[in-house]
Amino acid sequence: MTALKLENVQKSFGDIHVLKDIDLEVAEREFIVFVGPSGCGKSTLLRVIAGLEDASGGRVMIGGRDVTRTPPAKRGISMVFQSYALYPHLDVEGNMALGLRQAGEERKVIAERIATAASMLSLEPYLKRRPAELSGGQRQRVAIGRAIVRKPDLFLFDEPLSNLDAALRMATRVEIARLHRELGACMVYVTHDQTEAMTLADRIVVLRDGRIEQVGSPMELYNDPANQFVAGFLGSPSMNFLAAGPLGAPGEVLGIRPEHLGVVAQGPLRGRISHVERLGGDTNLLVTTPQDETVTVRLFGQHDHRMGTEIALDFDRARALSFDAAGKRLRP
Numbered sequence: 001m002t003a004l005k006l007e008n009v010q011k012s013f014g015d016i017h018v019l020k021d022i023d024l025e026v027a028e029r030e031f032i033v034f035v036g037p038s039g040c041g042k043s044t045l046l047r048v049i050a051g052l053e054d055a056s057g058g059r060v061m062i063g064g065r066d067v068t069r070t071p072p073a074k075r076g077i078s079m080v081f082q083s084y085a086l087y088p089h090l091d092v093e094g095n096m097a098l099g100l101r102q103a104g105e106e107r108k109v110i111a112e113r114i115a116t117a118a119s120m121l122s123l124e125p126y127l128k129r130r131p132a133e134l135s136g137g138q139r140q141r142v143a144i145g146r147a148i149v150r151k152p153d154l155f156l157f158d159e160p161l162s163n164l165d166a167a168l169r170m171a172t173r174v175e176i177a178r179l180h181r182e183l184g185a186c187m188v189y190v191t192h193d194q195t196e197a198m199t200l201a202d203r204i205v206v207l208r209d210g211r212i213e214q215v216g217s218p219m220e221l222y223n224d225p226a227n228q229f230v231a232g233f234l235g236s237p238s239m240n241f242l243a244a245g246p247l248g249a250p251g252e253v254l255g256i257r258p259e260h261l262g263v264v265a266q267g268p269l270r271g272r273i274s275h276v277e278r279l280g281g282d283t284n285l286l287v288t289t290p291q292d293e294t295v296t297v298r299l300f301g302q303h304d305h306r307m308g309t310e311i312a313l314d315f316d317r318a319r320a321l322s323f324d325a326a327g328k329r330l331r332p
């Protein structure tokens, strides 16, 4: 069954048309991630699904039910925000219980659900603490716990990890992936962090300027992007885009991922190393060509390349992509 269906969804704020012709079907148990540059409409789309914003046109269906005009509390969703949105005067237990109490759920059921969620999220030692007495990571776990106890048909996450430091972000990311497996629920997740998108998503929806550019599994989008925008958006460091010159037809752009380039004695590309990033596990070289293009090369492991050195590069032709001048993918 379809957990979520968006049909021709539109959203305008006054004259500004923020979401344009959004069509999407999400299956039960699917983890869907919306990505795209700042201002592309990711959060607005999530808020339209939640009912926190009204769609200006189109339909929102959750679990086969048309909820386009249904208030948020009656949509069968739970939302987790970047800001946690916890009640400061309530302890952890109180924060998790509130929604259920308001819905008139029995005490025993509430206690059971809180115990289960607290165990899943290792929150048992903190149930009597208030949000101010918790770390950022613990607060976010409480916000996730509050979403879980409601047993929603659909979980919505709006950049839930953005306020956490890098190590905690990774730990919580792994935890969210585990919760998704254990709960078997449908999750829709907004992020601008492409690592989160790549590691969590069953399918990624790439948005640009209020429209869907491409929908696919992380590896489909990475290996077979429909256009230069998607190719450049996923991958870190980003794909190199070079004027194809002698390597292709006039006007064509060649897309080469940094890990598909290598340093050779003689090769089709030459340049001077303008910067070296030593990451321990990887070494990134920034190479400036005579045409003043910068090429990023990602080498596995540690290398003693020096800034200012002239080097030659070769690349895996089978994995290079071609685009026309408008950024459309050219397929052989």
Ligand SMILES: Nc1ncnc2c1ncn2[C@@H]1O[C@H](COP(=O)(O)OP(=O)(O)OP(=O)(O)O)[C@@H](O)[C@H]1O
Binding pocket: 013, 016, 018, 036, 037, 038, 039, 040, 041, 042, 043, 044, 045, 192
């Ligand atoms: N209440 C509002 N009134 C007017 N314009 C709005 C409103 N909310 C959002 N917008 C505009 O809609 C566009 C999309 O905003 P949205 O927050 O959905 O983007 P986003 O992709 O989530 O960006 P970010 O990654 O920066 O959070 C932006 O141009 C924003 O200025």
